[in-house]
Amino acid sequence: MLKTYKILISGQVQGVGFRPYVFGLANSYNLTGTVSNNEEGVIVYATGNTSNIFSFYNDLIENPPKVSKIQTHTISETEIKEFLDFQIIPSQKEGKLNLQLTPDFAICDDCKQEISDSDNRRFQYPFTTCVNCGPRWAITKTFPFERAHTNMLDFNMCGTCQEEYSNISNRRFHSQTNSCPNCGIQIHLTDAEGVSLNIPKASIFKEVAALIKKGHSIAIKNTGGYLLCCDASNKEAIKTLRLKKNRPNKPLAILYPSLNLLKDHFEITGYQERALTSSESPIVIIPKGNYKGYLMVDDLAPNLNQIGVMLPYSGILQLLANELERPIVATSGNVHGSPIIASAEVAKTELNRIADYFLHHNLEIAHSQDDSVIKFSPEFDHKVIFRRSRGLAPNFFGSVISDETILAMGSHLKSTIAFLPNDYLYISQYLGNLDNFEVYNRFTETVSKFIDLFEQNPTVILTDAHPSYHSSQYGKEFAKNKRIKQYDIQHHKAHFASVLGEHNLFESDAPILGVVWDGTGYGDDGQIWGGEFFRYQLNKMERIAHFEYFDWLAADKMSKEPRLSLFSLADEEIEGHCSKQFSKEEWKVYKTLKKKNTLKTSSVGRLFDAVASLLNICHNNTYEGEAAILLENYVTDYSIENCKLYCSALEHSQIPTKTLLMNLYEDFKRGASKSDVIVNFIYTLANLVFQVADLQNLNHIALSGGVFQNTMLIDMLKNIAKNDYTLYFNCNLSPNDENISHGQMMYYLNIKQS
Template sequence: MPKTYKIIVTGRVQGVGFRPHVFNLATKFQLNGTVSNNEEGVIIYLAGDEDVVRSFYRILTEHPPKASKIKEHHMYETKPQHFDGFSIVPSKKAGRLNLQLTPDFAICDDCKEEITNSDNRRYHYPFTTCVNCGPRWAITNSFPFERDNTNLDVFEMCDTCTDEYEDPSNRRFHSQTNTCSDCGIQLKLSIANGSILSAEYPIQKTAILIKEGNIIAIKNTSGYLLCCDANNGEVIKKLRERKNRPSKPFAILYPSLTSLKRDLKINEIQEKTLTSPESPIVIIPKTNFTGDLALNELTPNLNQLGVMLPYSGILHLLAKELEIPIVATSGNIHASPIINDETMAHKELNGVADYFLDHNLKITNPQDDSVVKFSPKFNKKITFRRSRGLSPNFDVDIPTDKKIMAMGGHLKSTVAFLPNDYLYISQYLGNLDHFDVFDRYTSTVERFQKLFEVTPEVVLVDKHPGYNSTRHGIELAKSIKADLKQVQHHKAHFASVLGEHALFDNESGIMGVVWDGTGYGDDAQIWGGEFFTYQNGEIKRVGHFDYYDWLAGDKMAKEPRISFFSLANDTMQSEIDKKFSKQEISVYNHLKKVESLKTSSVGRLFDAVASLLDLCDFNTYEGEAAIRLENQIVDYQLEDCKSYASEMVNGTVPTKEIFNNLYLDFKTGKKKEEIVTNFLYTLATVVLKMAEQMNLQQVAMSGGVFQNTVLVDMIKELSGGEYKLYFNRNLSPNDENISFGQLMYNQHIKIER
């Protein structure tokens, strides 16, 4: 009897066509054996000559399926077994889940061709998938990734689909999401009042309704989208009014890459990202725009567009019918989470959508579209939202013997869980001030524990006592008798960059720059303009922007004019009089005299500058002032820039001096673009001057301010290769990275000062 070998492959190896790939490869090598999924990955048994098995093993690990990501692989001899041929055997779960979860994949080119080919049996079937594409995490209830553990278990495959599923030469061989129009998911088009519209092909009727100026709530494969004609300014205004979203930009779904490139100039990296399996929204400058979009209504006062391409069968077929760009924004009321349930959609969106295009596939894990942007000069990728296609896996090695849950921040909340050998970070959840978001947040915490059949031994929370994530973490730790640890907000940001770039074992010192809107500081003040050093397991705060008054609590973040008031001196009274009533001036002057709470926030400094320049006095969405500020810059040359800051003393950046000098330029009539450019240049020089003073050549930067792509480019350009610069790369620099940073801090930081 030939020897028997066992091969174990771990990582993202389920739901990606790994077993069919193994079957065909084993058949090619004429090897007998089995392949199956279990709670840890893929298990292969092979009987045969050792040299042949080793050749098989080498080819498999060097050329796995394109959607897979192997973490580890092992091969060893085991007790001899007899096999009749090679087969895929049913998966058996013998223990707790210990593998990467599979994210959703955009529809592949083969499936696109089938659903638009009138001779193909899947013509016009919007839920066409194969082993290379389709929803995964969105419809997953448990693992291993088998049909029974997904929401497709209620759809029994017809004979033809079963034949495909059992045919080794078919790309749907063991495709767990395989369905067709005879046995699969059904669409339903209805009026907002609930009346069903009879249509042989509901997508065609939906396209007609959109062209007629209607708003449609479409149940996509990861949640509802609100869609309307992107060329029709009136219907976009109507959508803004109904959705309570006065000025935040809308995402635009282009029907094809060809039509997008006809309207907008995109570069190679942007094109590659738009057409990737993740297919995120990509924010692109409107420079040289040549299309018919209602730009003023889509992106008020901004020179950029968030665009994407059809990534699901529903969207691809709709785009084919329309052949025009459409708004495709999250199906929710402003600030609420994306809706995934039909009953809730019809209840919540009844006053927003005119029609509903629903289907009967349940969505377990709803996700917003991911959003990325590339910096203008160096094409540095910055993630604005990490969700569909990217969550819930995160590739990083974290050696630990504890089960840890990190509760994250408050505004851009995520949950990170370390229940086994892998780290899982939830999709973007949102602002926990809102009940619906908090409900989604708490259910995500529960779902992670249920999925992995593990309760945390350690719970990590932010130091801010008022964060709902902190409160829930305290309650959770108490209820399950877990250890509770607090991690300061900005140190978590710093640790997130160190963790992404595996810098904790670096022997040289590293400077951390963390700039954002708000965070509870160790001295009970509001931090947001911080400098740290890291070396040998120790984080030390070494500098910050000079404190100024924190006025009116959370209202300050919503009204940039209050930040302006806080930083203004007597010479700016005329500007104050324009922005505040006499009563308000009296109240805020009184607050200035009695307020003991101070802030070092660079985010609020951005707000103050935006208000001074009359760009934004009231934020209608988070970060609006900062976005409008960056929006002023069309181009810049470093040699034409000047700094508004003098020398820093004892690690303190002169905040009011920067603002006063900027004001002088404003009063002398300098162009807004020039002032904003100089402001960002000032911040970029501050980073490098501080690194020079600390005598450190490595600089790690995080916090929402570093979503400013011009600032990132300026720092890189000014560094001239003399410094090693590190930014968040696969996580957003905003508070989405806090949960990950909390974990990294807990694992690596021994001392803090």
Template sequence: MSKSFKIIMTGRVQGVGFRPHVFNLAQKFGLKGSVSNNEEGVIIYLSGEFEKIQQFYKTLIQQPPKLAKIRDHYLSEITHRTFDGFSIVPSQTEGKLNLQLTPDFAICDTCKEEITDPNNRRYHYPFATCVNCGPRWAITNKFPFERDHTNMAVFEMCDSCVTEYQDSSNRRFHSQTNSCSHCGIELKLTDAKGDTISGEDAIQKTASFIKDGNIVAIKNTSGYLLCCDATNPLAIQKLRERKRRPTKPFAILYPSLSLLKQHLKVSKIQEEILTSPESPIVIIPKTDLDGNLAVEELAPHLNQLGIMLPYSGILHLLATELGIPIVATSGNIHASPIISDADMAHHELAEVADYFLNHNLEITNPQDDSVVKYSNRLHEKVIFRRSRGLSPNFDAEVKTDKKILAMGGHLKSTLAFIPNDYLYISQYLGNLDHFDVYDRYMNTAAKYTKLFEVLPETILVDKHPAYNSTLHGMELGKKWNIPVASVQHHKAHFASVLGEHGLFDRNTPILGVVWDGTGYGDDSQIWGGEFFTYHHQAMERVGHFEYFDWLASDKMAKEPRISFFSLADAAMNEEIQQKFSKEEISIYRHLKKKELLKTSSVGRLFDAVASLLNICDLNTYEGEAAILLENQVHQYLLENCTSYISEINDGIVPTHLLFAKIHHDYRSGRDKQEIIVDFLFTLTTMVIKMAEQQNIKEIAMSGGVFQNTVLVDMIKELAGSEYKLYFNRNLSPNDENISFGQVAYHQYIKH
């Protein structure tokens, strides 16, 4: 007897080939009905034998499309309906958006083969996509995910593309981004003045320009990239000078995995993520480097390189044509957001790029490349930047009926929004000191409320009263007449780890270790070396690194030598005189005498140690001193490590004593690497000692300091099986996790 059922699928089920997959599955089981997208996901109506419908349902859940992530699924019997076959019907929305958004996906292997096959009709077409790959979030204006809701709407499919779109056996069956060279996106190569360069194939000409030492701004599918020959020191140096980026490492695009593995040692886990649908930049040690990369120009003074593989058709064709690794860094002036508009690119980058490779597909949501690193010894994953391919969804359960907008931090800003049953976290936006970044930040907040057609009921901000994120949150609260609540910065960090791992319901206490550069504390001092406990929905600060003077405000983070000056005692006068002029010494000594603002920052302690060891006195990019410090460590044996500090008294780690002992070792001529290893071991020991004092066996760690993968490995090794450790796993430990931490804290912590 024929019965009828309704199936609802929620999660990441749009823009991933779900409807065509359902169509073919229904054909396989001989079922009639329909499938469509709606504001909540995918809705399926089926009529047929109950046994076959059950088999269909089970198969769909167990074998969904490879890019899909089913969150919930429901099967319910309905009044019997008669269908004429099975069909994919246009999206029907009856309410507000309540589904996961679809991130961008790297070009699949099949599309790669097509665009490099002279016999294929998409030969050399850079924008080939299918249901398994291509831009999604970058070109989406609203959901449900349909062509008319994306920037592909202006490109009407030709007869050949329509045939593919309608063919259930074709992988482009109902592919909303389908196009080809006859009906799709067009490339345009120009010089810096904007004059068109015609004649040769644009990709071939771009490759020849790069080989000749030129810099080309390439409009990729998520924003512009500035590219040059990674084997040409002069071209790289020219890019550094023009982009005003003197030492920060550049990302390197390798043409193929095979060439990369000839040049660098790549682990299995690194290979897997390099070739994943997310295809982030992966930071890889440059040990056993075998190739002609201009290493020192690409990553000055570093023993690691940021590597990625071609994740779009345009990058794949260019890389194939070149056959050499190239620089592929964000298309912007240093510290500004990535550019996606051609007119803006020509205006802002005219003095940087020699040529521009543009296309006429509009990008609605520009994104930087995501960045991931694995620790060398224990392969712990650390996200350095969460953006293309990883945002804007976030799979973490937050129990709330409220609609919440969390404004995040200031330096590495993100936004978190709960407008429905899902949590969304924006791509990395950047430092809100810069107007262009702040402008994009404000536009992103406005875009979310427009996309979901709902305003928040509560706004969460950082406790720092002068953060632009806080100020904008206060403005929105006043504009919309809704309450604004503040969450202390480091408590948000701690809550982000608790939230990621679902630890709020634990009956046993958890120690929180939050180390970073800066954050406004509950006592109005600058925190950054904090210990907390969490138990029964209560969070308490139980310790911190000993306070030292916070000098020269934000300048302290830019000049590690100032952190050194703050911690220096009389025995360090010789070093002070080497690093400062007499006038500076007088000014900073005067500041120390009257300074009331103190800090417990472990980030600034790293700076001070880097300056003491003459590794870095002035940062040219954020965190440079800490990165260079970690870079000094090539290997260590835990059994040979010694802690500079033996005890924590009344919850206070003696920062000044620690620094004085490091100085003593340095003056005695001890090897820098040994000093740094023991410094990191001391920090590791402090974590375990605090856990012992609090009688706690579970430890959650967050903050930018935990981007140091040597420190992460060392803590895991020392903790062994005696302690259960938690780190940020799908968020960066840096301030990108603050927006999520604000939401988690607000929902679960008594306040």
């Protein structure tokens, strides 16, 4: 007896070849019916015998398309429907959007093969995609994910592409981004003045490669925005790019043409290789180690023993790699501090002072994105996300339920927004530092785009408690204008809540220690927090300990000048050591400022800065977090068994910050090497976590904040914890301020309202 069942599937199921896959699978089980996208995911009506339908359903759920991620699925019998066959039917939107959005996917091996095959009709066509790869979020205007809802609408498929699109046996069957050289996106090469070079299309990438080999820099419009590229083996080209981009020391990302060449030059682990070749294809930070290549590694990543590498993840980058067969610099196309540029008009204006040539294309980018960045710890291969963007945003895979429509404005540095308009939580790609006017504009545009996309205005606005953060000011003004509720969430409590939310720990019976260490955050007592310990249990969070306060001097200047952190913490003896880093006039001003100062901080981030300055490693940061990065990179090897403590936790709720620094200084004076001092410093910090845990009788520990991007610290924590403690870190979000918007959401839903 024939029956009809309705199947609903939600998650990352649009733009991933799900409907074509369902079509083929349904036919293999002799079912009739339909499959379509809707505002909630994929909806299937299947008619056949019950046994076949359930076998089809189980097969679909257990073996979905490779880039899909199923979140929920249901099957229910419905009234019998008669179908002549099984069809993919046009999507019908009957309500508001309620599904996960689809991130961009790296070019697949099949498409790579086609664009490199001179006998293939897509030879040298840089926008070759299929159901398994290509841009998604970058070109999305609205959902459900159909060609008409993307910027591919501007390109009508030719007869051959349409035939592929309609052919069930073709991997481009219902591929919404399908195009070819005859009907697709066009590229053109210009000089810095915008004058087009008269180059045949088939030779453009050969010409770009030749220009790079000659030492020129090229601004290349990729799938998520412009990249600035030059020869990574040309010292002068690198120096010129750094000078023009005002980026003197910050490491530059390197695009390798192939995994084989990368492995010839560097030793990489299985974890690193899998990340590099994944559908997300992020930048992966790897050790320089015994480098065996010809790159200017010290110019690409000055003073560091690590470097960020990636593989071609788009047809554009793959075709360039085919012609170059050598690594190139591929850094974000922007001016210092500004967001990545996606518009040709803006690029011509802003980047013509940096790039010698431009490679443009005419596909509009709806959501510009930087490359995501990750790193694995050396001993335990613990993954740390440094920047969550292309390939990772904007979905959050977790359980979030609320009757309210909530918009969390996030932090100020490394800003993101989080939006909860339905059954899913969406967290934007990394946006940047809101002190920059262009970043602030990108931030406000992102807020508007999310609201428009989901056709819902928020009913609650969440902001950081810092009154001067631009995100907080914008959120409060937004709430005031819309006459909706607005709540402040303390910065470090949001960090802690982000980890609790990622690991679904809010309902845990066991009390949890929260350790939040970063550079800065406005505290409940009006001081600058950054070295905090919290206790969470039964929807209550309280601060139980912190690093001893020291002077917060010269406002934001302190985060840019590690010498000020050292001066703030210094006793008379250390003052003598650090005074030579200041002019006489500066010394006089800062001595006076220190005497009159009332604003204090517990920042572990600034403590890292002080140690870096004390050891004469870094006195002034040229990029955010430089001192802390240099500290970690100073160590090449250590034995945890030989480490020693510079201080112990106190029972009166304070870690003796100054004692720690003084003992460290004494060790350095006695002749301990810089490397040994740094190892002991990190070991002391790791040990303090467990000392506080023991004082509080806690063995579940959640850790967040930018300090926990230090992979040596993470490995030490895991070494000490063994099986006696359970550690929780941010895993799908960065531990830095990118997770604040998520943490604000988690705090509001689980603590603020309790």
